[in-house]
Amino acid sequence: MYRLKKAESFIEFKNGKSIKPEKDGVYPIYGANGVIGMSSKYREENSVVIGRVGAYCGSVQFCKGKYWASDNTIVAYPKNSDTYIVFLYYLLKNSNLSRWAGGSAQPLITQTLIRQIELHYTNINNQHKIASILSAYDDLIENNTKRIKILEQMADAIYKEWFIKFRFPGYEKVKFVNSELGKIPEGWEIKKLSEIALIKGGKSLSDDKIFSKGRYPVFGGNGIQGYCDEAMYEGFVIAFGRVGAYCGSIHWSYDGAWLNNNASSIIPHTNPELLLGHLLNFDFTNLRMGSAQPFIPNSSLSNILMLLPSNVVINSFCEIVRPLRLQVEKLKKSNQILRQTRDILLPKLISGELDVSDLEIKVRETDKEKV
Numbered sequence: 001m002y003r004l005k006k007a008e009s010f011i012e013f014k015n016g017k018s019i020k021p022e023k024d025g026v027y028p029i030y031g032a033n034g035v036i037g038m039s040s041k042y043r044e045e046n047s048v049v050i051g052r053v054g055a056y057c058g059s060v061q062f063c064k065g066k067y068w069a070s071d072n073t074i075v076a077y078p079k080n081s082d083t084y085i086v087f088l089y090y091l092l093k094n095s096n097l098s099r100w101a102g103g104s105a106q107p108l109i110t111q112t113l114i115r116q117i118e119l120h121y122t123n124i125n126n127q128h129k130i131a132s133i134l135s136a137y138d139d140l141i142e143n144n145t146k147r148i149k150i151l152e153q154m155a156d157a158i159y160k161e162w163f164i165k166f167r168f169p170g171y172e173k174v175k176f177v178n179s180e181l182g183k184i185p186e187g188w189e190i191k192k193l194s195e196i197a198l199i200k201g202g203k204s205l206s207d208d209k210i211f212s213k214g215r216y217p218v219f220g221g222n223g224i225q226g227y228c229d230e231a232m233y234e235g236f237v238i239a240f241g242r243v244g245a246y247c248g249s250i251h252w253s254y255d256g257a258w259l260n261n262n263a264s265s266i267i268p269h270t271n272p273e274l275l276l277g278h279l280l281n282f283d284f285t286n287l288r289m290g291s292a293q294p295f296i297p298n299s300s301l302s303n304i305l306m307l308l309p310s311n312v313v314i315n316s317f318c319e320i321v322r323p324l325r326l327q328v329e330k331l332k333k334s335n336q337i338l339r340q341t342r343d344i345l346l347p348k349l350i351s352g353e354l355d356v357s358d359l360e361i362k363v364r365e366t367d368k369e370k371v
């Protein structure tokens with residue numbers, strides 16, 4: 001049975017509390033958009049955190065284990081054992097809480113507002129089944145994300161070993177000479193980024209051309225903003241965050257992309273893995289301009305000095321790193337499909353449009369651990 005119930009009838013709410021992060025803390029401190037520090041203390045455990053104020057007002061996170069919730073959040077618990085915590089997370093995630101936000105200077109949502117919202121509700125058996133289905137997608141996404149991190153760390157470690165520590169294959173037999181970048185292997189060149197790559201500004205794409213799925217990613221300064229069916233650039237392209245909080249961020253695609261006006265495109269003439277490795281390890285802090293919000297002009301980006309090894313070293317590096325980067329791309333696309341499928345299923349399962357009552361679904365051990 002599925003019915004509407006006021007949130008206050010089955011959910012307990014409490015406000016988070018301010019705390020200063022500690023260097024040696026063991027418990028995560030959650031803000032409205034994830035972990036913002038660590039603490040030696042905790043106040044909450046296995047519960048749902050809701051963004052209370054600001055840009056992430058209405059955001060919903062399921063926080064496993066012991067943690068501290070900041071004063072920018074509201075914490076939600078089931079009132080009794082008739083409500084399964086993981087189902088409660090998906091229920092609130094599906095509710096688009098941000099639409100209830102008030103406030104003129106910045107959005108704000110309160111316990112008083114949330115308590116009165118009517119939410120779809122079903123019996124505990126159905127709750128476990130719904131949570132099990134949706135958790136399966138989130139677990140795969142989490143596993144893929146961990147693999148992506150490991151692969152990126154591997155590629156980064158190889159880059160640092162070869163081109164920062166200069167421990168590339170055969171380095172023992174190479175003479176080192178002075179340069180404007182310090183001691184470098186003899187025969188290596190120093191060039192400006194503009195000499196080895198095309199740098200251009202992005203262009204905004206109208207909202208009616210951006211979708212939740214599509215052939216090409218649409219990059220902004222903070223990564224993928226959506227998808228579209230046309231590409232500004234085909235093949236390999238690096239999206240460089242040029243303005244705002246994510247100024248200096250790096251994202252990329254091997255199969256084409258569109259870049260909005262918060263990003264600049266960097267298209268290497270050759271050897272994309274080497275260029276990408278360099279930019280991911282470059283400190284852009286000194287290039288930032290602007291007082292109200294930081295930005296990095298393309299002229300400054302163009303003048304970055306890059307160290308170009310011999311062709312033998314470049315080819316060897318690309319041969320090792322390219323499969324790692326391509327695997328990262330594959331996993332990112334897999335996560336895109338998983339998120340899209342989960343997001344299609346979520347409202348249908350919560351509302352009962354897809355009724356799980358008669359489905360034989362065994363609750364997984366991983367779900368039991370989330371209670």
